[in-house]
Amino acid sequence: MLLWVNTVISLLGIVLGIFVASGSAISIANMQVSWAAWLMVAAFGIPVAFGLSGIGAWLVHWFGASHLVIYLVAFPWVYFVLFIAAMLATFKFLA
Numbered sequence: 572m573l574l575w576v577n578t579v580i581s582l583l584g585i586v587l588g589i590f591v592a593s594g595s596a597i598s599i600a601n602m603q604v605s606w607a608a609w610l611m612v613a614a615f616g617i618p619v620a621f622g623l624s625g626i627g628a629w630l631v632h633w634f635g636a637s638h639l640v641i642y643l644v645a646f647p648w649v650y651f652v653l654f655i656a657a658m659l660a661t662f663k664f665l666a
Contacts, residue, residue: 574628577644581625584647588618595658604661613654620647 595614599607628643 573640573644574632577628577640578625581621581628581647584621584624585618588621588647588651592617595654598658602661602665604664606661610657610661613657617647617651617654620650623647 592614596611599610599614602610624643624647627646628640631637631639631643
């Protein structure tokens with residue numbers, strides 16, 4: 572059941588991740604910091620992380636390492652939180 576829920580959330584996460592990445596790209600493009608390029612790459616990594624989670628969880632389950640599924644389910648959320656923290660830290664740095 573967890574795999575099916577993760578699949579649906581991953582598909583939604585890919586679509587919403589593209590939306591967040593596009594919005595973040597506009598903000599990042601206006602930043603005058605040396606790590607802006609890294610933030611841009613990280614922004615477009617959000618939908619990639621959700622895609623890896625959806626596909627990876629099924630692959631890990633099929634290959635018999637079901638104990639790793641929970642890590643793949645948590646991966647995009649941890650990545651997303653770290654990206655938001657990096658963006659907030661950058662905004663605080665610029666302020």
